[in-house]
Amino acid sequence: MSTTSPSRGRLPAPWLCALTLCAFALQTDDFVIAGVLPALARGLTVSEAAAGQLVTVFSVLCAVAAPVAAVGTARLPRRTLLTTALTLFCLANFAVLGVRSYAAMLVLRVLAALAAAVALPTTLAAAAGLAPPERQGRSLATVMAGLTGAVVIGVPAGTWAGAALGWRAPFVLGGALGLAALLYVRAAVPELPPAPAVPLTARLRPLGRPALLCALLAATVAVLGNLLLQTYLAPFLHDLSGVSPGTLGLLLAVTGVAGIAGARAGGTLVDRRGAGAAFLTAAVVFAAATAGLALCGAAARAAPPRRAAAGRLGGRGLGGAARRTGPGAGTGRSRARASGPRAHQQRGLRRRLAGRRTRRPAAQHARPRRPADGSGLLRTGRPAALHRRRTPDSRPRRRSPGTGHPPALPTAAGRTLTAERSLASSALQGVGWTTMKYTQLGRTGLKVSRLVLGTMNFGPQTDEADSHTIMDAAQQAGINFFDTANVYGWGANKGRTEEIVGSWFAKGGGRRDKTVLATKLYANMATDDGKVWPNHDKLSALNIRRSVDASLKRLGTDYIDLYQFHHVDRDTPWDEIWQAMDVLVQQGKILYVGSSNHAGWHIARANETAARRGSYGLVSEQCLYNLAERRAEMEVIPAAEGYGLGVIPWSPLHGGLLGGALRKEREGGAARSGAGRSADALANSTIRAQIQSYEDLLDKHGLEPGEVALAWLLTRPGVTGPIVGPRTADQLASALRAVELTLPDELLASLDEIFPGPGPTPEAFAW
Numbered sequence: 204m205s206t207t208s209p210s211r212g213r214l215p216a217p218w219l220c221a222l223t224l225c226a227f228a229l230q231t232d233d234f235v236i237a238g239v240l241p242a243l244a245r246g247l248t249v250s251e252a253a254a255g256q257l258v259t260v261f262s263v264l265c266a267v268a269a270p271v272a273a274v275g276t277a278r279l280p281r282r283t284l285l286t287t288a289l290t291l292f293c294l295a296n297f298a299v300l301g302v303r304s305y306a307a308m309l310v311l312r313v314l315a316a317l318a319a320a321v322a323l324p325t326t327l328a329a330a331a332g333l334a335p336p337e338r339q340g341r342s343l344a345t346v347m348a349g350l351t352g353a354v355v356i357g358v359p360a361g362t363w364a365g366a367a368l369g370w371r372a373p374f375v376l377g378g379a380l381g382l383a384a385l386l387y388v389r390a391a392v393p394e395l396p397p398a399p400a401v402p403l404t405a406r407l408r409p410l411g412r413p414a415l416l417c418a419l420l421a422a423t424v425a426v427l428g429n430l431l432l433q434t435y436l437a438p439f440l441h442d443l444s445g446v447s448p449g450t451l452g453l454l455l456a457v458t459g460v461a462g463i464a465g466a467r468a469g470g471t472l473v474d475r476r477g478a479g480a481a482f483l484t485a486a487v488v489f490a491a492a493t494a495g496l497a498l499c500g501a502a503a504r505a506a507p508p509r510r511a512a513a514g515r516l517g518g519r520g521l522g523g524a525a526r527r528t529g530p531g532a533g534t535g536r537s538r539a540r541a542s543g544p545r546a547h548q549q550r551g552l553r554r555r556l557a558g559r560r561t562r563r564p565a566a567q568h569a570r571p572r573r574p575a576d577g578s579g580l581l582r583t584g585r586p587a588a589l590h591r592r593r594t595p596d597s598r599p600r601r602r603s604p605g606t607g608h609p610p611a612l613p614t615a616a617g618r619t620l621t622a623e624r625s626l627a628s629s630a631l632q633g634v635g636w637t638t639m640k641y642t643q644l645g646r647t648g649l650k651v652s653r654l655v656l657g658t659m660n661f662g663p664q665t666d667e668a669d670s671h672t673i674m675d676a677a678q679q680a681g682i683n684f685f686d687t688a689n690v691y692g693w694g695a696n697k698g699r700t701e702e703i704v705g706s707w708f709a710k711g712g713g714r715r716d717k718t719v720l721a722t723k724l725y726a727n728m729a730t731d732d733g734k735v736w737p738n739h740d741k742l743s744a745l746n747i748r749r750s751v752d753a754s755l756k757r758l759g760t761d762y763i764d765l766y767q768f769h770h771v772d773r774d775t776p777w778d779e780i781w782q783a784m785d786v787l788v789q790q791g792k793i794l795y796v797g798s799s800n801h802a803g804w805h806i807a808r809a810n811e812t813a814a815r816r817g818s819y820g821l822v823s824e825q826c827l828y829n830l831a832e833r834r835a836e837m838e839v840i841p842a843a844e845g846y847g848l849g850v851i852p853w854s855p856l857h858g859g860l861l862g863g864a865l866r867k868e869r870e871g872g873a874a875r876s877g878a879g880r881s882a883d884a885l886a887n888s889t890i891r892a893q894i895q896s897y898e899d900l901l902d903k904h905g906l907e908p909g910e911v912a913l914a915w916l917l918t919r920p921g922v923t924g925p926i927v928g929p930r931t932a933d934q935l936a937s938a939l940r941a942v943e944l945t946l947p948d949e950l951l952a953s954l955d956e957i958f959p960g961p962g963p964t965p966e967a968f969a970w
Contacts, residue, residue, distance in 0.1 A: 217391035218333050219342055223349035224387055225285070225326050228380035229292065229319045230353035231360075239365030239373055245907060245940070246370045247305045248866070250933070257308060261316045268320035273328070276321060281329045281395040282388065288322035289385040291315075296378030299371050303902075332395050369905075639681025640942055644719075644923055645822040646847030647795060649764070651684040651719050653917055653942055655851055656935075657928035658687040662699040664930050670703050671710070676932050680939050684719045686825075686851070686926055688769055689754050690726035697728055698757050705759035715760055721823075722758070723799060724750040725769035742772035744783040751792055765823060767797040771805050777812040785818055797823035797848075803838030810846045821848055823923065828852035830861055830912055831884070831893075833960040837967055840921050849923035852916055860884050862909035865891075865898055896957050904950060913941035915954060 244254035276284055295315035302308050327346060334342035361373040640653045656677045661670040674685070685704065692699030701722065708715040724747065727740035738745050755761065766787070772780070787793045798806065798821050806824060813820030824843045828835040829852060843850050856862040864885060884890045901908050916925045929935040946954075961967045 216333075217387075218393065219330065219345055221384065221387040221391040222326050222330050222346050224380075225289065225322065225384040226346050226349035227353045228289075228377065228384045229322055229326075230350045231356070231377055231380055239361055239370045242365055242370035245937070246905065247302075247308060248863075248907075249305050253305065257312045260309065261312050261319075264313060264316035265320045265323070268317060269324050272321045273324035276325065277328075281325055281332065282392050283394070285322055285325045285329065285388055285392070286385060288318045288325065289381055289388065292318035292322060293378045293381040293385060296374045296381060299374040299378075302371075329392060329395060333393070638943070639939075641681075641683075642923060643849075644765070644795070645843075645849035647822050647849075649719060649795065651849075651923060652682045653924040654682050654913075654938060655684045655686050655721075655924050655926045656682050657853070657926040658685065658700050658704060659691050659928050660930045661687075661703045662692045662696060667703050667706065669931070671707050673929055673932055673935055674704070674707050674714075676935055678714065678717060680935075682939075683717055684721070684924065686721045686723075687758075688723035688726075688767075689728060689750055689757075690723075690769070697726075698753070701754055701757035705757050708759050719764045720758070720760065721765035721767060721797065722754050722763055723767040723769040724754070725772070728753070742768055742775045742780050742783075744779055747780070747783040747787070751787055755792065762791055763793045765795045765797050766793040767799050767823070767825065768801070770800045771798075771802070777809055778816070780809075781813050781816050781818045785816075788819075795819070795822045797821055797825070797851075799825035799853075800827075801839070803842035806839070806842040806846060806848065821846070823849045823851055825851045825853050825926070827854055828916070828919075828922075829855050829857045829925075830897075830915055830954060830958045831857045831890075833958065837961050837964045840919075841964070844921040848921075850919075850921045851923055852925045855916055855925035855927065856909055856912050857884070860890075860894060861897070861912035863898060863907070865894055866908075893957055897954075900950075900953055900957065906944075907937070907940075909937060910941040910944055911946065911950075911954075913938060914944040914946055915951070917941070918946060918951065 240254045240258070243257070244250060247254065292315055295311045295318060298311055299308070302311065327343060330342050330346045360376070364372040364376055641650045642653060643649060644651050656674065658670070661667075661673075665673070677685075687700050687704055689701060690697050691701065704720075708718075725741060727735050728750065729736035729739040739749075740746060751763070751766065754763065766784070768780075784793070784796050796819070798809065801809070801824060806821060810820040824839065826835045826839050828840070828850065832854075835850075835852075840850055842848075859867075868885075885894065898908055901911055913925055913927070916922055927935070927938040929938065
């Protein structure tokens with residue numbers, strides 16, 4: 204076999220192509236995995252930081268072990284050594300298909316890194332040994348171009364493969380590339396004799412040369428610069444432009460082709476002009492690139508992150524909210540309601556964003572004007588939808604859940620990215636690039652997200668700053684439906700949660716305007732040493748009036764989108780309740796009315812009374828409903844469907860029982876699982892066996908229990924969306940992934956076998 208390089212104009216020799224493919228495969232295995240770290244963290248149930256250590260371990264071991272391997276294996280035959288290392292590399296990657304634990308994954312990463320540490324210097328040594336002296340520079344540059352190509356192609360290819368086929372796909376892809384390189388090396392690379400014996404001191408002597416030290420420093424800076432660009436530049440450009448991450452990865456990959464050309468040009472320059480000319484040229488190019496990046500960074504910091512006036516997206520996309528000016532700008536209130544917001548519709552993970560200007564339906568957002576005399580009567584009357592009269596034969600038809608227009612992200616007009624927005628964005632790195640889905644709330648025209656952000660933990664368990672971070676993250680992810688209650692904060696701090704939500708609204712940036720706000724009343728709000736004072740609780744007209752004014756003050760807003768009865772009041776007649784609610788609607792303080800913890804016949808009586816009075820009635824019902832607690836299917840959900848109420852399940856994980864409680868118990872992380880309903884239920888051997896079957900079933904499918912429990916609720920008829928109450932941004936990220944999860948029919952059937960529902964009534968309790 205000829206070991207000479209081809210003449211000008213011909214393809215490279217087969218051995219050179221094989222070695223370049225080998226370098227490409229070995230380097231791709233590192234970068235291809237960085238694109239799927241969030242999915243990998245979910246699959247192994249570890250934090251993203253722990254998942255990132257897998258990449259770090261691979262890189263550090265390669266860097267540390269490669270010089271040692273180059274010296275220690277110098278006396279071994281090159282091709283045999285290379286094929287052995289490639290074999291170990293392939294096995295370590297293909298074995299990922301059977302990995303179920305983080306420890307096993309870490310071991311495989313160590314083995315792959317050691318194999319790469321042996322294979323990389325052997326590849327370069329083989330290239331140097333096979334190339335004639337006059338073409339060594341170009342031959343080595345061609346092999347190095349394989350490394351550069353891996354950096355260029357690895358991140359977008361790994362991200363797309365991981366998104367389409369799962370987090371294990373990039374590892375299998377790396378193993379397949381390694382196998383192809385192994386076969387090519389065996390077929391095209393001749394065996395080389397071992398290198399002659401050279402004392403260790405003689406091998407280390409060249410390290411003291413200034414030129415080599417400068418080369419090592421330049422290579423280190425270049426690699427670190429590329430990692431910074433791939434890691435941080437793409438998300439930043441996404442925030443500015445709204446272009447999908449996959450497309451940005453492709454654009455960055457195209458620019459990286461210059462690196463391949465530069466490697467080839469550098470090798471040619473070394474062959475023809477010497478190393479000095481190559482170093483000087485590299486220094487000039489590096490300085491020019493650094494200056495260009497500095498100028499781009501300065502321009503990006505000075506420019507507002509908006510594209511409202513121009514650009515190919517036509518002023519829409521992520522952060523494409525309409526610019527507001529004037530005294531009302533940034534207040535999140537009446538200016539946007541008067542003119543209508545700009546909304547965008549995210550068509551899918553890789554589709555182009557498109558937007559349209561829409562006007563809000565008058566039934567949802569019309570702000571009735573107060574007369575100049577300050578009286579409670581309205582000039583324009585109630586919104587049109589609230590005049591609609593219900594009759595017994597005019598039950599509304601159900602509306603199936605669908606997707607709607609997600610709200611524009613909160614961005615203050617004319618300002619750069621805020622610290623709050625950046626912090627919220629980092630909290631969502633584990634989500635992937637999801638598309639929130641929307642549906643209409645019951646029979647109304649109000650569009651809400653399929654997940655409802657519950658705020659009960661804000662204050663008691665999550666401080667104000669972290670609560671703001673979670674709300675920013677939720678709104679940026681497309682959640683526009685927030686639920687709270689006047690009593691949240693509990694004890695001496697009743698009302699504290701509403702105050703936290705209000706302080707978040709006060710930050711402006713359209714936060715209030717993009718939020719469908721729901722709060723509740725019923726519980727006693729007296730502060731006199733916990734004494735239950737008369738008329739400070741339940742649903743009397745007096746308490747309704749007092750409660751709504753107090754909630755509006757704490758929330759820092761002038762209206763509530765959905766005002767809910769936290770519990771049924773058996774002492775107050777429905778006529779009195781609806782009279783008080785009609786007054787609030789006429790005053791513009793509330794738009795819709797909902798219930799919580801009501802029986803089916805309570806819903807029927809409430810809405811029949813409302814229909815008789817000409818009121819709009821209840822539009823939603825919050826109830827305890829999840830896989831483990833399905834009694835709501837007997838009466839509550841049928842009544843809600845019949846009267847056009849959207850069902851909003853609370854406690855979708857049943858106090859953590861459906862969130863992998865047994866696995867957390869085994870791993871010693873079941874602090875929350877040891878309290879409340881979860882602990883009581885797990886003490887029951889029958890329920891414990893149910894949960895074990897549930898977790899075993901999902902382990903077979905590679906699914907997370909908490910995400911499946913939420914996704915199951917999204918398949919149930921009549922359900923608007925479950926309430927998720929995250930204490931941290933990581934918990935919010937896990938809940939968001941459930942929106943993208945599609946459960947196959949056979950899995951739904953298996954879930955019904957483990958958690959059978961009560962069946963229809965009256966058959967559930969009669970013949």
